[in-house]
Amino acid sequence: MKNYKAKIYITLRENILDVQGKAVEHALHSLEFNNFSDVRIGKYVELIVLAQNDGQAEEMVKSACDKLIANPIIEDYTVEIIE
Amino acid sequence: MKNYKAKIYITLRENILDVQGKAVEHALHSLEFNNFSDVRIGKYVELIVLAQNDGQAEEMVKSACDKLIANPIIEDYTVEIIE
Structure with a gap:
């Protein structure tokens, strides 16, 4: 085990309205960051998992994500495993 | 412009306690995902920016992150620019 x-x-899935992203986009525009668009906010999770191989x-990680x-x-998710 | x-x-910076991560870790253990540890939860933001070059x-993105x-x-952040 390693x-x-x-x-x-x-x-968030493509067709789901990202309210938080829209709020950040408006805030950016009001700070004169006018060149920003299509802001979408998701989550980034790091963890350690003990397993026999990658x-x-x-x-295991995909199962934990689903549950x-x-x-x-x-939501959609992508998993990357690093040794 | 492109x-x-x-x-x-x-x-979250290394030395900051990640309360949300701890909560998810406990929840994983109670679902019998016992091989999981060091769960840390951050944010993942995607956006489009109009600029002259990468x-x-x-x-611009770093400036928006700081502000x-x-x-x-x-928090720490990493920026990746894709054409």
Whole structure:
């Protein structure tokens, strides 16, 4: 068994309105950052997982994402495993 | 001028207690994901920025992070610019 680091990028699905992103975009424009658009805000999770190999680590992390870390109804996620 | 996509990864600084991460870690353990540890939760921001080149795009995004998107007192961030 070995420790693997996992990086998880969670984004709202394309067709879901990102209210928080819109708020940040308006705030940017009011600070005269007018060249910014399409702001979308997601989550970035780092964790350590103990597994036999990187395949098993990825499987465990995906299972945890489906059950707890992400909300598969409105969010997509990408998992990256690092030794 | 050209549109660049920016990906921003925002993490709490190492020495700041991540209460949300601890809560998720406990929840994982109670769902019998016992092999998970060191859960840290940050933000992942995607946006489009109009700039003359990727160097200028990166500079603008970093400036926006310092002023609004991240909290430099408790957070670190990494910026990635994609054409």
